[in-house]
Amino acid sequence: MESTRQQIYDFVAGIARQKGISDIGAGEGLTENGIIDSLAIFRLVSFLEDTFGVRIADDEIVNENFASVDTVDRLVTTKLERRPAAR
Amino acid sequence: MAYLLHQLLTRSAESYPEKAAVSAGGRVLTYRELDEQSNQLAHLLRARGVNKGDRVGIFFPKAAESLVAMLGISKAGGVYIPMDTQQPAQRAAYLIENCAMKGVLTTGPLLQALETALKAPLGFAMVSWQSLAEFPATAVPDCGQTTHDLAYILYTSGSTGRPKGVMISHQNALTFVYWCAGIFKICPEDRLSNHAPLHFDLSVLDVYNALEAGATVCMVPPEIAAFPSSLANWIDAQQITVWYSVPSALILLLLHAEGKFAALTRIRILLFAGEVFPMKYLRQLAGLLPDVELYNLYGPTETNVCTYYQVDRALLPAQERLPIGRACANTEVFAVTDRNTIAQVGETGELYVRGPGVTCGYWGDVEKTRKMLVPNVFQPHFEEKAYRTGDLVKLLEDGSYDFLGRIDSMIKSRGYRIELGEIEAAMLSHPAVREASAIPLPDQEIGARIHAVVALHDGIDLTAAALLQHCSSHIPKYMLPEFIEFREALPKTSTGKIDRVKLASESLAARA
Known part of the structure; x- marks a missing residue:
């Protein structure tokens, strides 16, 4: 099975491709280069919630958590580790 | 002056x-x-x-x-x-x-x-x-x-093909700025937000009305613009008193930062423009900010803003749509019916705009300029131009106008005249619907088939059948979409409006 990180990367890369950006780095700023805007962010949040069965609160939808693929991965992984029984 | x-x-x-x-990115x-x-x-x-x-x-x-x-x-x-x-x-x-x-x-x-x-x-x-x-x-x-010289050019995406350069003179811009200064009484203590990109005409108010008054314009940092909760905190921390944006930015705040509105006590004026504000969200906003003056500003880039409407909380519960209101100072608007007469109360027509706020035309495009800036035939004594907005409006009894939609989004299906905006309003009035767009697909037999693209609120399920059932109590049967597609979100243009061109081409491609 693909890693959490890879699945997040693939989804974000898909958003980027729709915007004509062909290459993104895992540590790259997603808001600075316009990949994540006010609409894409909620597509990404829905994807994370549906794919990984986590709940992301409005207060957690902030730049610190969504600055890069790495930070998103950390957010999701932390949530998954906190509730091992659920999976 | x-x-x-x-x-x-x-x-x-x-x-x-x-x-x-100006305050931007921690720099003043x-x-x-x-x-x-x-x-x-x-x-x-x-x-x-x-x-x-x-x-x-x-x-x-x-x-x-x-x-x-x-x-x-x-x-x-x-x-x-x-x-x-x-x-x-x-x-x-x-x-x-x-x-x-x-x-x-x-x-x-x-x-x-x-x-x-x-x-x-x-x-x-x-x-x-x-x-x-x-x-x-x-x-x-x-x-x-001189005041007639160009100050800036704003490129807007034409509905088809190449971007067009709207030429705005110093006089065009100042006509708008001075109207705003008078009506909103911007003062040196005000702190104006700047949410819109600078290539979008909403930013003209933010920047130049701040400068006119000796006030401060505060630019929304790009790294928080996408995050409603952070944005609400920023509005509070920056002590914003005048906010101006497209409705969709406010709707995101309502949906994801509702609890923070109570803290936004400094805002005294909230302005929105650029697209239709769905009534259910506007009612919610008016309730959350009971003491704030809310204004609907209307006008294509070519006219800056040409009409305005102050939201009346007493009328809000019963209003089906928000009027675009009446003309700004130093501006005349009138609607021309399909019989080429000026619309009287209750009549609909295309909105025309006249006055010093209206653009000088499109850069390098004499033909397009001639098509949109036409001689004002209702004033035959000397040469004068009026701008055709392409928007369909209805003159109301109190002298204000209702916006009905784009003339070119008025379609015919099975012989009926259908305004796509009405279908969208019907879908949006369902509590589960977050965004909705009605797309006409050309059809040789019946003129057009209507395809709808809808995004629902998170965690809510709604079937196409249930949505159609709801719509059928608001619009006639011939206006009901034939097909409803559900998506997580609707595509947007760089200025935050629903990207209809993209939706239409995707719908056409999906059908082919």
Whole structure:
């Protein structure tokens, strides 16, 4: 099975491709280069919630958590580790 | 009164030299600093050969320097073009070539991408602000600018094909700024948000009404614009008193930061424009901010804003749609019926706009200019132009107008005249629906088939059948969409509006 990180990367890369950006780095700023805007962010949040069965609160939808693929991965992984029984 | 836009700055710099003019990304420029730095830039630009009427692009991410650029170009006598830094380099290159820009103020990486897309070399490109310090901070010599000279060009995407450059003169912009100053009573203590990109005309109010009043314009940091909760915190921390944005930005705040509205006690005026505000969200907003004046501003880029409507909380519960209101000062609007008469109360027609706020036309496109700026046949005594908005409106009893939709979104299906906006309003009135768009697909047999694209609120399920059932209690059967597609979100243009062109082409492709 693909890693959490890879699945997040693939989804974000898909958003980027729709915007004509062909290459993104895992540590790259997603808001600075316009990949994540006010609409894409909620597509990404829905994807994370549906794919990984986590709940992301409005207060957690902030730049610190969504600055890069790495930070998103950390957010999701932390949530998954906190509730091992659920999976 | 100022007759050139940058005079708004020089006057406020005399009255309030040490007050903050702009706050962006943790940096604040006082009126004195902004005035001096824009003078230095004007000297630099003159040294690069910029003179009266020369076009200069502003192609770097929004920052305090964006204001230095706008005002410096204007002081040098030039015409500035704010350019979206997230547009493809090809499109940026097209703008440069279309209006023959003399040069651009940009960054190293953006310039690199641009140069590969440009057919001819740029006149000049400034990528560093270091050299500014070498130039005097005093005013440049007057080059004979008048209020009829162009101040800026805003490129808007045409519904088909190439972007078109809307030419705005100093007088066009100042007509709008002075109307705002009077009606919203912007004062030196005000702090205005700047949410819209600078290539979007909403930003004209944010920037120039702040400068006119000696107030402060606070630019929303790009890294928080996408995050409603952070944005609400920012509005609170920045002590914003006047907020202006597209409705969709406010709707995101309502959906994801509702609990923070109670803290936004400094806001006194909330303005929105650019698209129709769905009534259910507007009612929610009006309830959350009970003491704030809410205004619906209407007007295509070609007219700045030409009508306005102040939300009346007493009428709000029963209103099915929000009027666009009546004409701004120094502006006349009228609706022309399909019999070529001026619409009377209760009649519908295309909205025309006349006055000093109306654009001089489209850069380099005489034909398009002639099509949109037409002789005003209702005033035969001397030559005068009126702008055709392409918007269908209805004149109400109190003299204000209702916006019914685009004339070109008025379609015929099975012989019925159908306004797509009405279908969208019916879908949006369902509590589960977050966004909705009705797309006409050409059909040889019945004229058009209606396809709807809908995004629901998170965690709510709704079937197409249930949504149709709901719609059938609001609109006639012949207006019901034949097919409803559910998506997580609807595509948006760079200015935050629903991208109908993209939706239509995707719907067509899916059907082929």
